[in-house]
Every structure is written in structure tokens, then in C-alpha cells.
Amino acid sequence: MVGRSDAAPAPAGAPALRVGAAGAVVVAVAFGMGRFAFGLTLPDLRTDPALSANGLSDAVVGLIASATFAGFLIGILGTPLLARRAGPRAPTTLGCACGAVGGLVVVVAPHPGVLAAGAVLVGSAAGWVWAPYNDLVAAVAPPERRPGLVAAVATGTSAGLVAVAVVAVAGPGWRTVWAAVGLASAAAAALNLRWTPRVAPAPRGRPRPVWRPLLLPSVYAVGYYVTTTLFFTYAAETLRRGGLPDTAGPALYAVIGVLGLLGLLTGRWSARIGSRRVAASCLGMLAVALGVLGVAGDSWAAALAAAVVFAPGYMIGASIIAVWTSALVPEGSSEAMTAVIAVGALAAVVGPAVVGGLAGSLGLSAVLVALAVLVAVGAAAMAAPGHPRSPRSPERR
Template sequence: MQSSEIRAAAGGAAVVGVAFGMARYAYGLTLPDMQAEFDLSEQLTGLVASATFVGYLVGLLGVPVLVARRGPRAPTSVGGACGVLGCSLVAVSPTPAVLAVGAVLAGSAAGWVWAPYSDVLRAVAAPRHRPTLLAVVTTGTGVGLVGLGALGLLAPFVSWRLTWAGIAVAAAVAAVLNLRLVPALPPPERQEGGGRLPWARLLVPLLYTVAYFVAVTVYFTYASDAAEEAGMADWAPALVFALIGLGGLVAFWTGRMTALLGPTGVGAASLGVVGLALVGLGLAPGGALVLASALVLGAGFMVGSSVLAIWTAEASPERPGTAFTAALVVGAVTSIVTPTVTGALVPGAGLGTVLVLAGGLAAACAALLAATGPARSVLARG
């Protein structure tokens, strides 16, 4: 593996790690302290949370446009700048309005930074190395979650503003590394026929995306509530985030897994693991099982997202970034719809029942997926 390939993946892992692993989840982790300082209503905090998803979607939809005009590194630079500016605004916010603007900007960073690395690595890496390098970029999220969890564990001793300031510094460092390590590449050449995506080959990955994001969104939405029901301390959610990140580090080997099982097999396995974590969370009688489920979830969560990057690149080798963006847009819409559906079910069925049912649904989808698809990865063979 050449140094240019490793450098590009390292720059991507840094930016993705901060944007996805830290900036995207910091709002929920620090929300109680922000509510106390600004006396924020539940309605306003919910509106801001929804707005961060809108910012994320805007970033996703802007990626193909910017890649076509400025090349694939350009949106990663925009995302890095959004992370630095957004987290800095939250850290110094004098009013709820400034806080909201900063949170939305920080949330949008994740939309800009992930998918373009599929195009970057297509340009700089040999086909046989791309699955491993795509997994390295994606697994940066796990490292970011560990960092966010560590900041969260310090929260009782420091201001929530310092947490956001720390993320802003990390975002600035990652943005500089990205500029130094990732080459500035020209826009991709236009394909004949407008470069349309091969939707037939993307159908199974997109269906997987829906099942995966439903399961993961349910877990992240209710993990804190489950920890509270299990009688855990106020700092437990931060530890849960850190353990998810630690468990997710196994995704560094997603490329090797894909070479053995193919993306369909790895996707099925990751869905099954996420389903197991959901069942464990739903049945948890105490804190130990909640923490164990977080480690398990981390493995399924990060391997599942890493294989999606590999899978879409294999399904659309000429336009991997655009194909990955399409999958992430489907995932973002799924993430917006899922809490509304589960929120309507929890009051009647109970949180534990909904978590177990969601885990069973993920396991059923995993079984269906395992019954399809080839046993080897085309990219890994290449």
C-alpha cells in the first residue's frame, strides 16, 4: 500500500471522526446543561435537533454539485469549516439563537465530509486497497465517539462550553490534516448518458440502508432512556458513547471481512449484531447489560457503515461518491422518520418491548439479506 493512499485515508478518518463521531452527537450529550443555562423549552430543543438533520441533508445534497465543480476534496473542506465554525459558535453562544445556528452548522459538517472520500480513494488508491481504506475512513467515527465519550465523562467537572470548544479545536486540526494529506483532485469527467447511477445494482444496498438506519436510529434514540431505566448514573450516556466507539474499532478490518464474505454477507452480519444489541438493551435489567450492548452495537454500527461505503463503491465503480451520497440521503430520511414511528409505539408497548421488536426486525432483515448475494467482493478481488 503506497504512502499516498495511507495519507488520504488518514486525512479522511480525521475529518469524518470529528464530524460524525463528535460534532454530530455533541448536541444530545450536552443538551441537559444547555437547557439549564438558557432555560430552553422542550419544543425549542426539539426544533433545533430537527434543524441539525436538515443541515446534514443540505450537506449531503450539496456534495455532488460541489464535487462536479471543484473536485472531491472541496466538500470535505467545506465540512471541516462548518465543524470549526459551528462548534465555536456553540461554545461562545450568548443567546439561544446563536447556539442554534452553531448546532445546525456543526450538524451539517457530517453531510459534507463522508461520501467524497469514495471518489478520492477511487482516484488515488489501487482497487484492491480501496475496501480497507474506505473502512479506515469510516472507522474514524469510532475514534471520534471515544473522544466524545471522554469529554462527556469530564462534563461534571468542566463547563459544557469547554466540551464544544474541544470539539472545535479537534475539527480545526482535522481540517488542516485533511488539506495536507488529501490531494486536490480535479472534478470527475462527465460520463456518457449523464453518468446515471446503476439503480438496479444499488437496490439491495439501498434496502439494506433502510433496515440498518432504522435499527441504529432506534438504538441511539433510546440508549440514554434505557440507561436511566436501568438505574445508571447521569454520566452513563457518555460512557455508552465511548463504549460504542471502542466496539466500533473492529471495523478497521471490514475490508478483510468483505473479501471473505462479500458486502452482502458483511451487511447481514452487521444487521444481526445491531439486532442483538437492541435486544440486549431492551431486556437489560441493569447497567452491566446496557454497557455490554453498547460494545456490541459499536461493532455492528461501524462495520455496517463501513461496508455500505464499500458496497456502493462496488455497485457503482465509476461514480462511487454519488452512489454513497444516495445511500446516505436514504439513511438520513430514514433517521428522521424512525423516531416518529417508534415514539408513537413506546407509550403503549413500553420501551423494552419496542427495543426488542426493533432488534427482531433487524435480525429478520439480516436473515433475508444473508440468503442473497455473492460470497466475495469484486473490489477485494480486483
């Protein structure tokens, strides 16, 4: 069993690369494939008579979407509890299991209630798997290698988005997407158990980290999770309502996945300009993408433009949470990251339900544009001078 992450790490080499690769695969499946499968398959499952004779209403869709992010929040909050008892690898194994079982439950779902239960399990997988890799990476890699590795783990989402887009286009129906999520989760679990070492739980007597520096990252997480949640929940639906073909949604996911590989540069960008400015830039890109989708979701050109702007904002925006919290609270990076993404996940639970309720009266496009404006204002405020400068990544210290 590998020692705790606050012990002297082993020299970077094959163990660190294996942990980074396994983490990238697990995150690719849990985030890139599972977390947003509901939004990708929404146009087809909404009208499937096998689920509902009259189709699923906006309110029901919003509630199911919110429920999936409630599962995400449960995974986030449960991660430190399980990690303290069984070590940080245990939550990643449980997350893969939730993705495997949940995906297969959705495949056989005869009505919206069973669909929601399976989707919640799949949503929880993303909450269980991400934060523990901060500690797993710290156990096998020296400080100067950690920002690059945690960014690589987060950027695994890009490969998952491309994979789920291919399945959506090539498969015979929406249930095929969820079957792929379940099977891929099982395969990711096997790889993770083989390549990721067991790391002992944190000693109970170690000092608690200081949480005050996490206020600004938590505010950022609210804007980040609300915009990305709504974009992925309603992107395919918006394009379908705009008259674009069935392949428009998967194509959007694929473009986001390919361009999202820019997330691998997060550590270098943070070292150059600071994590706060990187985060503000990401919020600005997400706001623009959401606004474009809301205003011109009936145009291929607009859909492509939204994907091109959204991709780096989404992937770098996810990676910067790991890099930023690791730099601010190095003595408790996993706990710090869990706290920040829990705040964002709580906002993500509320967001789809509120939007689903408002869309019926105000229109989906108007709601998306209004939210985009609010997020853009928040991004400008975060980028303005006056905030304390965030610590830079150790890569260039």
C-alpha cells in the same frame, strides 16, 4: 492537481496513506464527535435552565434530533453538486467548516432555537465529508488497496467516539463537548488541506453509472441509519432514566469507539463472505443492541452488553456501505455511495421525530424494542438465500 479517479492511479504509498489518515481524522471529528454529540449531552442540556426554564420535552428533543439529521441529509445531497464544480476535496473542507462554526454556535446558545441551528450545522458536516473520500482514495491508490483505505476512513469514527467520551467526563459541562467539536473540526480542516490533494472534478461527459444494483444496499441503509440514529440519540438518556450515573453515557461511547476498530476488518470480511451477508450480520447486531438497551437500560451489565454488540455492527455497518457501493458501481463509487446514504439519512430524519412523538404515550423502552424486532426481521430476510450475491472486494479477486 491530481487527475480524476478514473485515471490510472499512482502507486500506493505515502500519498495514499496521507489521504487515508486525513480522511480518518475528518470522519473521526464529524461522525465520532459531532454527529452524535447531541445524544451524549442530551441528559444535561434537557434540564439546563439556561436553555429552557421547564426543560425540553420529548417532542422538542425528537424534533431537534431529526433536524440534525436533516442537516446530514443536506450535506449528503449537496456533496455531488459541489464536487462536480470544485472536485471531491471541496465538500470535505466545507464539512469541517460547518462543524467548527456549528459547534461554537451551540456553545453560546441561549435557547433551544439557537442550539438547534448549531446542531444542524454540526450534523451537516458528516454529510459533507464521508462520500468524497471514495474518489479521493481512488485518485491515489490502486484498486487492491482501496477497500482497506475506505474502511480505515470510515473507522475513524471509533477514535472520535473515544475522544468525545473523554471530553464529556473530564469537561465542566455539556457545552465543553460542543466546544471540543468546534475546535477539533478546525484542526481537522487544516490537516485535510495539507494531506489531501486537490482532485479535478469529474468530466461532464462521462457515462452515468447504473443504479439498479443499489436497491438492496439502500434498503440496508434505511435499517442501519434508523437504528444507529436512535441508539446514539437515546442511549445516554435511557441509562440516566434507569438510574445509572452520569458517566454511563460517555462510558458507552468509549466502549463503542474502542471495539469499533473492528471496522478495519470490513474489507477482508466482505471478501470472504460477500457484502450482503456482512450487511445483514451488522443489522442483526444493531437490532440486538437496541433491544437490550430498551429492555434493560437500568443495568450496567446490560449497557455494556449493548455497547459490545452495537460497536462492530455500527462501525462495520458503516464501512460496508463504502466497500459495497464501490464494488457494485466502480465507475461512480462516490455518487453511488451518496445515493445510498441519502436514502438512509432520509429515514434518520423521520425516525427520531416519530419516536419522540410515540415515547410520550407508549414509553421509550417499548418503542425501542418494537423497532429492534422490525430490524431483526429485516436482517433475517437480507441474509436468507435468494438474493444475488454481492461482488467481492478486489482484495482477494
